[in-house]
Amino acid sequence: MGYIGMDLNELIYKVSIIVSDPFNLAKLVIETTRKLHIIKGVKYRPPGFYEINAYNSIYVLGDLHGDYETLIEFLAKNKLIEKLSTSDTKILFLGDYIDRGDQQIELITFVLLLKNTFPDNIVLLRGNHEPPPFLLPHPHDFPYKLAARYYSYAGTLYGLFLQLFQKLAYAARIPGKILFVHGGPPSYVLYTDSFEEAFSIGKPCVDDLVLEEILWNDPIEYSELPVMDSPRGAGVLFGREVTYRALELAKVKYIVRGHEAVNGYKFNHDKKVITLFDSRIEAYGITRAGYLYIDRSSNVENIEENLYLL
Numbered sequence: 001m002g003y004i005g006m007d008l009n010e011l012i013y014k015v016s017i018i019v020s021d022p023f024n025l026a027k028l029v030i031e032t033t034r035k036l037h038i039i040k041g042v043k044y045r046p047p048g049f050y051e052i053n054a055y056n057s058i059y060v061l062g063d064l065h066g067d068y069e070t071l072i073e074f075l076a077k078n079k080l081i082e083k084l085s086t087s088d089t090k091i092l093f094l095g096d097y098i099d100r101g102d103q104q105i106e107l108i109t110f111v112l113l114l115k116n117t118f119p120d121n122i123v124l125l126r127g128n129h130e131p132p133p134f135l136l137p138h139p140h141d142f143p144y145k146l147a148a149r150y151y152s153y154a155g156t157l158y159g160l161f162l163q164l165f166q167k168l169a170y171a172a173r174i175p176g177k178i179l180f181v182h183g184g185p186p187s188y189v190l191y192t193d194s195f196e197e198a199f200s201i202g203k204p205c206v207d208d209l210v211l212e213e214i215l216w217n218d219p220i221e222y223s224e225l226p227v228m229d230s231p232r233g234a235g236v237l238f239g240r241e242v243t244y245r246a247l248e249l250a251k252v253k254y255i256v257r258g259h260e261a262v263n264g265y266k267f268n269h270d271k272k273v274i275t276l277f278d279s280r281i282e283a284y285g286i287t288r289a290g291y292l293y294i295d296r297s298s299n300v301e302n303i304e305e306n307l308y309l310l
Helices: 008-019 022-035 068-077 080-086 104-117 142-167 187-191 208-216 240-250
Strands: 042-045 049-052 057-061 089-093 122-124 171-174 178-181 227-229 236-238 254-257 265-268 273-276 290-295 307-309
Touching (some): 068 080, 068 104, 080 089, 187 208, 187 240, 240 254
Parallel strands (some): 089 122
């Protein structure tokens, strides 16, 4: 549980203080890295999977890419700081906090401050823009934003952020309901009878190809093949066969993901795959931000009823 009485304006002010000093920012990154897997009612399964077993309500956001204003609007509209302070409300982020947006430093600082302040209530997943060293995205302007603001301290800060990124979970599940990933399920689901094996759960580290596909895959609506090469140059385009096999192995009804710039949200594969996107920065030309809300009584038989727009 967080701090009762905390309000949104106080958090915004704290962010302005933190980003003004590289030592304060470094301290926040280090402290938050230690708290990543402290979440009430959530079991961490190494090397990077969450089982969400207990909650009153969950809000889910897609890619933000430095859209600080949209994050603040979302929190204000739903009075979420008050809810985080007084109830078992959780916010689950699907990754891609950085790159492209002008306020990406403020955005990721705010997200880390939320996690640091309310560790039991914030679930942070990894996007492809929180990259493993072997697969840097393009564009990846976050280190340049750090250099422009912090000069000689930027390299140290970037190193700390990279350490944090490597510890972010890459997937989560509400048993019986929803599987959460940034990009999509790995195509390896087609070749195994084990959900744990398909997602590298229980291994010393996640398989590189599994991680790449979870972070980079996109659904394709019409394809004669279960997977196709992706124009992104990483991951694959996955068809219905991959979706339905992943749902079967995970024992859930839906896959909720981000990664694609859509106007709020979109459906694929008989509405079994839901894409959320929340960055309304100029680079995308998106006018609406989409989010998912469910509570513990939601049976999510008709998930459209749980989707909202800003």
